[in-house]
Amino acid sequence: MKKVLFISHGHPDMSKGGAEVASWNLYQQLKDEGFDCLYIARTEPGSHGGSTFSVRGEELLFHTSMDDWFTLGTSQLKPLFDDLGQLVKKYAPDIIHIHHYAHMGFEIFCALRQAAPTAKIVFTIHEFMAICMHNGQMVKKGSLKLCKKALPSDCHQCFPQHSPGDFFLRQQYLLDQLNYVDCFVSPSHFLAQRYIEWGIPASKMHVIENVLPETKSIPPRTLAPGEKRTKLAFFGQINPYKGLNILLSALNSLPEAVRSQISLDIHGANLDKQEVSFQKSIQAQLDRLSDCVTLRGAYEAEQLPGLLADCDWVVIPSIWWENSPVVIQEAIAHGRPLIGSNIGGMKEKIENIAGLTFEARSPSSLASTICNAIETDVFDEWQAKLSANETAFQEHVALLNAL
């Protein structure tokens, strides 16, 4: 069995982002399959005795940081090239499975290649940060218009302090560093295509969905006589890109007959960390919808099955592209169809597969989709079609074995 070293930019115990959870799930399942694995998760600097590593159970924590968000680089080369380098040499992995570079630095590819000249470096791309400096949203600052491509002159409009030429150099530099990678994994065709257009060779790109822990489908909620499929749920961060405001506007515009039946549970946190104007506008919408919307706050992974069991439809109204949001795979695995924006990763993972899509950013389109979705025959049709992705793990294994 091959030795696989995992590098994650966070430990899921401390940070529950999609990339952390996806790398963790794959790590656990590869271990179960008999692979010799080592999981290294980055965390804040400041460890016992100033050591670069500390131990958390079977996993390692890697204490380092990055300081240049333009070239996604770090001035701290010792943790990467000396400390991680020596550890990698000792462990001598056959495969290095990188799930992110954030907070460690884009130099990590070069450092790992130096430490393990013959190992295969696999990089799973979870977002668009390398392409788009606007946190990888591929949405313009201010106007929030969608970007299909990162043109240097457009990037300069978002970040006037960097010239178009600077953005061109940034792209070339990042592509140079990604040249150390032997094989790219993307959980969606959409993200894969964006990176290929940006400059990653198509021959190195593999589309494989993230793996989930084994999950049992939950039967649909039992309806009272005459009741419709009117219980909606929203899972995710509350920020301008997740489109909660679109969903709330849609609810507000529903015909009274529908509105009186609808309920929405919002399972998400961090509204308090957003800009005041955004908080105010969400709060104003929530006040108008107090009859049908409940803000339920953050949740733990263990609670998810119960929360999903209580709802009929999961709504994902993001105004940005998304990649392969873990909530989609989780909803499908638990037997809940989705209503999602008709762009990017949501369109790819939902349309004709797991539910209904609506015109992204359009509350009226979402409202009419909801009116349609609450009909029991519509729900039943999509609920019956749901099938969890059971091949993803085997595809991952096959890829690693083929390297």
Add this chain to the structure above:
Amino acid sequence: MKKLKSLLRQLIGRSKQQSLTIDIVTPTIDGQCVIGWYFTSEVSSLAIADKEGIEIPGKQIDIERQDVEASTGQSAKGFQLTVKTNKSLSELNLLAKQTNGQIYTIPLTSALVDEHLGPIHSTATGSIAGCFELGVITGKYLFLAGWLIDDRQATEFVISNGRTNIVKTKNQFLRFRRADVAEPFGRNYVDSAGILLLCELSDDATFDSEKPLFVNISLKDGDTSVKVDQIYCDEPPMQSARRILNSWNPLNPHHIQNSDIVAKPLQSLYARQRNVSTQRYDFGVATDNPEVSFVIPLYGRFDFMQYQISHFERAGYAQNCEIIYVVDDPKIAAKTLRLAQKLSRMFKQSFSVLVLGENVGFGPANNIGVRHAKADKLILMNSDVLPSSADWFERMLTPLNDETTGIVGARLLFEDRAIQHDGMAPMTISEYPGLLFNDHPYKGWPEKLSPHASTLSECALVTAACWAVKKADFISLGGFDPIYVLGDFEDSDLCLKMLKNGKKNYICRDAVLFHLERQSQNLVDEGKWKHSVTIINAITYNKRWKAELEKIRESEEVA
């Protein structure tokens, strides 16, 4: 025609979007005063703010600007905006609210400061009023600027340090209009009050910084002694260059004819620094016998080195090359060396960093780099050039194997693949009759619309942003001539020397590199003085090459 206009705009320092012009910024007792004008159709209001964007309350006085309206045909308004602040100019921006709602931010820089502004006062004792506000000592010259109410009578000037005359008797001067002097003294003197005076210092001249200098003038009505208000010497050259050029107006043909008066001190300012200290640092394992030496000056933006080394590492063709970065900017030396350490930790590509003790300008920096180069073949490259692929390298070097080849240039593209350089050609500009400038035909065009095939062709003038040239040829012609101040024309000058020497220059249009022009140079404050430098250089260039340039122009018109 469009191309000409855009070049002209660059030359006179106005971008095409500019709806507002700052004429003067002047310090007041307790703040700053900005004077200028704007097009009323484009700008609705003005404010001064700090770098955080916090507006500083100020007082705005509107000024009629019929002169602007007459020359532009657009409705314009002048302004005088005064703010009380203890912040320095570099901490302030002028915010122009556009009629379309956008806010246009213009940094205020000391380049905009008019040295002569402020109440004029006479420092003369004797028959007439006058003042030399400024004296700059550069090498063997003393340059003076001021005004005299002498009815243009003064023709001979003796400069005294209190004891003896310190200049040779032959001196040059230029008289011109000083509107600020005309106000208090009356219209009659408008055309003649201003004076620029250039004197050559006597070999035994001595100064005592504590003691003032006096300009002694003999006139019909008696002698006058005029004190020099401020003497500047041993300042950073750029600062002295600004002072010297401040009163010289390149748009005035009379000033153009008398350009020597500023050109001589300016050129001596830069020429005298040729013996700067250099410290070489080598990174990585260098090859003993490199096949090619790259020379790449760095000024301001040292981060370009990271992008280039990353490219060389990936592309691989430079493994057996020597790459010399010449740090022509002491301010960035420490940071450049730190970055070099990092890059040598990351990459196998070897390279060297040559740190110069002071800023010497593009040409001299290259010359010093070439002196350190070990290989027979050179690639001279700007730091904001990034090759588009690996094949350019052999394509540009191969022609050097022919003994008759002088310089080989490349096709250069902007980041959007628009042409940046496809060969240069001489051109005229209507504002400067009789002078030929370097044009970059097809600049901004898509590659496919270039009339030139993507092959190697003869081309008289190619930009030094990317050159392949034999080291022996470069050195035998003396390298880049430092007479061109701050980097202008020295590349075309060397191209012409190469032709004169019987060699042929080429452009290799199938060697394509990106050139993010104006990235590495834009840290020099643009402004009136920089424009004057360009014109001074153009005059030097034309005095030397006018006939050859006309021939090139004719042959291109025929082609």
